Amino acid sequence: AQSVTQLDSHVSVSEGTPVLLRCNYSSSYSPSLFWYVQHPNKGLQLLLKYTSAATLVKGINGFEAEFKKSETSFHLTKPSAHMSDAAEYFCVVSGSSNTGKLIFGQGTTLQVKP
Amino acid sequence: NAGVTQTPKFQVLKTGQSMTLQCAQDMNHEYMSWYRQDPGMGLRLIHYSVGAGITDQGEVPNGYNVSRSTTEDFPLRLLSAAPSQTSVYFCASSSIGEQFFGPGTRLTVL
Numbered sequence: 295a296q297s298v299t300q301l302d303s304h305v306s307v308s309e310g311t312p313v314l315l316r317c318n319y320s321s322s323y324s325p326s327l328f329w330y331v332q333h334p335n336k337g338l339q340l341l342l343k344y345t346s347a348a349t350l351v352k353g354i355n356g357f358e359a360e361f362k363k364s365e366t367s368f369h370l371t372k373p374s375a376h377m378s379d380a381a382e383y384f385c386v387v388s389g390s391s392n393t394g395k396l397i398f399g400q401g402t403t404l405q406v407k408p
Numbered sequence: 409n410a411g412v413t414q415t416p417k418f419q420v421l422k423t424g425q426s427m428t429l430q431c432a433q434d435m436n437h438e439y440m441s442w443y444r445q446d447p448g449m450g451l452r453l454i455h456y457s458v459g460a461g462i463t464d465q466g467e468v469p470n471g472y473n474v475s476r477s478t479t480e481d482f483p484l485r486l487l488s489a490a491p492s493q494t495s496v497y498f499c500a501s502s503s504i505g506e507q508f509f510g511p512g513t514r515l516t517v518l
Contacts, residue, residue, distance in 0.1 A: 303448070328506075338451075338498065338509040384450055395441065395466070396500075396507060398450035 296321045298387045300399035308407050313357075313372040315402045317385030320366060326388040327368045328396070329359055333381045341383075344368065355379070380406045410434050414499050414510035421489040421517045429484040429513050431499030439502045440482040444468065444495040445512075451498060457482055489517045 301316040319325060329341040342353025349361045359370045368385060385399040415430045433440065438459045443451040443466075453466030457476040471493060473485040482501075486493060494517045500507040 337511045340506050343506060395453060395456055396443075396451075398443075398452070400448060400450045 296325065296387045296397050298385050298397055298399040300383075300385050300402050302402050303400065304403045304405065306405040306407060307375045309377055310374050313370070313375045313379065313404065315370040315383050315385075315404065317368045317370065317399060318366050319368060319385070319387045321387055327359075327361060328386040328388075329353065329357070329368075329370050330384045330386060331381050332384065332401075338384070341370070375404075375406045377406050377408065380404055412499055412501050412508050412510035414497075414513050416513060417511065418514050419516070421486075421515065423490060423517060425489050427486050427489065429486075429497055429499075429515070431482045431484065431510060432480050433482075433499075433501040433508070434480065435501060435503070435508065436479060437501035437503050437508075438479070439507075440476065441466070441500045441502075441507070442472070442474065442482070442484045443498045443500065444493075445498060446495050454484065454497075486515075491517045493517050 297320045299318045324346055327344040330338045331341050332338050341357050342351045344351045344361045352358045357372045359368050361368055382401045382403050384401050387397045412433045441456040442454040445451045452468045454472050455466055455474040457463045460476050460479050463474050463476055476482050497513045499510040
């Protein structure tokens with residue numbers, strides 16, 4: 295079975311400082327992993343995805359994530375936070391290689407202070 | 409390309425009423441899914457479909473029905489609405505890899 299755990303429900307950073315959102319996963323096979331962002335009262339937007347190519351994945355808006363199999367982690371980082379980054383972030387693992395099912399983490403709310 | 413569309417955007421129901429949430433996609437994707445989003449719980453899979461005529465249950469299927477008569481449409485039916493079904497509902501479609509999400513339907517059951 296697949297599962298994903300986001301280690302922080304809320305993260306607060308100051309504008310211009312680094313962002314780290316932590317995610318651990320469990321999967322019985324080589325997983326596909328995703329990070330999605332949801333701004334208030336909006337739908338979900340894909341930030342980046344890992345599908346067994348390079349372990350360091352670059353996404354949109356300066357975000358990147360590193361797949362670490364030994365640690366079963368897929369943490370999301372950004373060198374310098376912007377006010378517009380304030381949103382909810384979801385770490386997601388594919389539930390199966392063939393069905394398109396996704397297993398979502400509980401979400402991390404990122405607050406960016408001026 | 410309209411992508412994934414959902415109607416209605418908002419809906420208020422009384423307990424016991426039935427309704428259908430509509431979802432359509434124009435990307436010719438085989439896979440379609442319905443999720444519900446509740447505070448602090450992320451998105452949970454309700455039902456999914458791997459192609460026309462094929463559906464299966466997800467994590468939280470009770471109280472919901474689906475059918476998939478065409479590739480494009482994947483409606484979600486609430487048979488007898490309950491307050492516990494108050495949530496935001498997202499439809500998604502995918503081929504291989506990225507899932508594309510609709511804008512969501514905010515449902516309140518009184």
